[in-house]
Amino acid sequence: MLTHLHISNFAIVRALEIEWQPGMTTITGETGAGKSISLDALALCLGERADGFVVRPGADKADLVATFDISKLPAAQHWLAQQDLAMGNECIVRRVVGSEGRSRGYINGVQVPAQQLKSLGQLLLSIHGQHAHQLLLKSEHQRQLLDAFADHPTLLQAVKQHWKDWQQLKQEYQQLLTSQQQREAQRQLLEYQVAELDQFAPQQDEFAELETEHQRLSHSAGLIAASQQGLELLTECEEGNALSLLKQASYLLGDASQIDSKLAGIEQMLQEALVQVEEASRELRRYGEKVEVDPERLNDIDERLSQWLTLSRKHQIPNDQLFLHHQHLAQQLQQLAGDDDRLAELELAIARAARSYSEAADKLSQQRQQAALELSHKIERSMAELSMHNARFEIMLQQLPLDKANALGCDHIEFLVSTNPGQPLQAMHKVASGGELSRISLAVQVILADKVTTPTLIFDEVDVGISGPVAAGVGRLLRQLGAATQVICVTHLPQVASQGHQQMFVEKYTDGVHTETRMRTLQDDERVQEIARLLAGENVSASAIANARELLCTP
CATH class of the missing domain: 3.40.50.300 (P-loop containing nucleotide triphosphate hydrolases)
Structure with a gap:
């Protein structure tokens, strides 16, 4: 206060x-x-x-x-x-x-x-203020007064929440429905792109592997020649090769190390080199036997790489991203298909939400009806106390169809009044004066x-x-x-x-x-004088003072 x-x-x-x-x-x-x-x-x-x-x-x-x-x-x-x-x-x-x-x-x-x-x-x-009662003519204010008298905030909140849930589902459904034509065009494009990539079937890391194999096949003749020359130099040249020269050096140093042990370490290193040369020769021989000149395979790889590069340019992505791009497009297509399923789910969810809202709004209407009867009687009695003895007052509730409902329920609330005998109940703004x-x-x-x-x-x-x-x-x-x-x-x-x-x-x-x-x-005496002044004006009489005392003694 x-x-x-x-x-x-x-x-x-x-x-x-x-x-x-x-x-x-x-x-x-x-x-x-x-x-x-x-x-x-x-x-x-x-x-x-x-x-x-x-x-x-x-x-x-x-x-x-x-x-x-x-x-x-x-x-x-x-x-x-x-x-x-x-x-x-x-x-x-x-x-x-x-x-x-x-x-x-x-x-x-x-x-x-x-x-x-x-x-x-x-x-x-x-x-x-003097004109605050004009607010009483507004339907929204009338509803607020009735709800305040009914004192059902929990039910009001439940109706608002059910309304909110219902509207959110309807909004999502409408957004999906509105974009359906756009989604259909997108779906057609995705179906074509995914089908094309499905047919090509790029594999993860395949592009790097193709490039490596293409490099090897396109230089196979040189690789074979290099491996053969390497074998000649290492072990197969009769006029002299690395293996025979290492053996000769090893024998010489082996004898010499008998004289000076300091050469034993070097001779050991040559023995190890002999082992490495022999192993390298074996690996080089195996490599040379496996390297093949395969023009047909090289042609296939050329064609595959060409298609790969074409598709990469077409989708405007790096060459090594084609596999991931294919997966992403497939997921998008699957999601679009899921939107149609979502539309069907939303239709069911909207129907359930509408029923929940309607049930809560019906309960609210019932409580408002009960409160309206009680409040109408109370207001009518108070009007009689204010010298409106023949006045009648009624709160009318009209239940609206579901498509005209709102977060506050399905009720149109209107205060009706009749101020004179024989006069029908009408909306307050039609019959009530400012004083009334x-x-x-x-x-x-x-x-x-x-x-x-x-x-x-x-x-x-x-x-x-x-x-x-x-x-x-x-x-x-x-x-x-x-x-x-x-x-x-x-x-x-x-x-x-x-x-x-x-x-x-x-x-x-x-x-x-x-x-x-x-x-x-x-103070008390001053108050008597002021009430008397209000009664009689500036010329306060004894009767006005007596009347003032009587008013102050009659709470």
């Missing part, structure tokens, strides 16, 4: 400190004194648009600070915690507006944008008081256009509302002002040069 308001250099207020109490607080004062100025300051403090004209003439800035007790406001506590702005059970909101029009907002001492002030403000208080709408709106507020999420309700002259018994009924209902939540009401009616648990008076002073508005809490 609102506990304190500081106003400095705002409009015609120089400095003002207001302590606010629980229950119903009424604000009265002379016409033009600025009864709504504290409410305007609150609205500005909580994010309303600001400009330099709100700054008191001669001052460089206006400073507005509102303090709230949020110990019983879990929604506000959660919001502040999410924004890293929490400060225990108290919340201090500040707005500074410069004379040049720039403003700064603060929450618990941290500077924030105006949008954050507005978001928090919706969790702290709700301001109802204001009374119906107030009746709804009182009935839903225990469902209200904002702990402070502000009414800015919502009682305009009513008087007498109606005003007394409005006053009683506002006081009843104040028992459940903090109510602040700017009024000019004594029947309403007298119902407040406390009353504040707004007065304007001028010295001929400067004008200033002040606001103070009235």
Whole structure:
């Protein structure tokens, strides 16, 4: 609830400190004194648009600070915690507006944008102006009121989730369906490409192996000649070869090492070389026997490599990537085939999701129907208390077809009213006057008081256009509302002002040069005088004072 308001250099207020109490607080004062100025300051403090004209003439800035007790406001506590702005059970909101029009907002001492002030403000208080009851004509607001009275947030959330799931499946299905023609063209291209590559059948690492074999076959004659010459030099040349020369050197050094043992190591090295030469000769002979001149195989490899290069250029990929590219295209083709299967799966899933949504929406409709009957009776009784004795009220629910449903269910909700005997029930905007709408709106507020999420309700002259018994009924209902939540009401009616648990008076002073508005809490005798003034005008009589005392003693 609102506990304190500081106003400095705002409009015609120089400095003002207001302590606010629980229950119903009424604000009265002379016409033009600025009864709504504290409410305007609150609205500005909580994010309303600001400009330099709100700054008191001669001052460089206006400073507005509102303090709230949020110990019983879990929604506000959660919001502040999410924004890293929490400060225990108290919340201090500040707005500074410069004379040049720039403003700064603060929450618990941290500077924030105006949008954050507005978001928090919706969790702290709700301001109802003279025309706020016009909101009651909107179908969406009527639905919100009925759902608040029915108090079924879990069911509402379930309907929203089923709706979301259903719409997501429908969206996926539509996207697949829309791209079907494009996918068909892509499928035809992939089928041709995959079939061509299937026929060619590239194998992993095949290109490198083909290049190696092609290199060997194209130089086979030279390889054979080289291996034969190598054998000649190593072992087969009768005029002299490496093997015979090594043997001769080994024999010589073998004899010499008998004389000088230092030559034994060299002779051992020659023996090892003999072994290596003999092994090399055997390997070279085997190699020469296996190397063959195969023009037909060489031609086949040439043709294979040519096709490989052609396909690589065609698909614009490196030569060694053809195998992987073939696998990738095959996977794409398989995925496209899977899209058709997915379409069939989605059709079944959409039907199941629609049934789940419909079942949840039906349960919601049933609860709304029950709540609508109860709320209609309660509103009708409250209307009678507000001197609408012959009025009838009914909440009509019309179940819409599934194709016109939404995340909030399948119900079209409309408040119907008849204000005169014999008059049929009709939509509120067709038959209800502004004063009647204001009374119906107030009746709804009182009935839903225990469902209200904002702990402070502000009414800015919502009682305009009513008087007498109606005003007394409005006053009683506002006081009843104040028992459940903090109510602040700017009024000019004594029947309403007298119902407040406390009353504040707004007065304007001028010295001929400067004008200033002040606001103070009235004590008992002062309150009697103010109620009497509202009853009789400036010339307060003894009967007016007696009447004022009677009003104040009749809660």
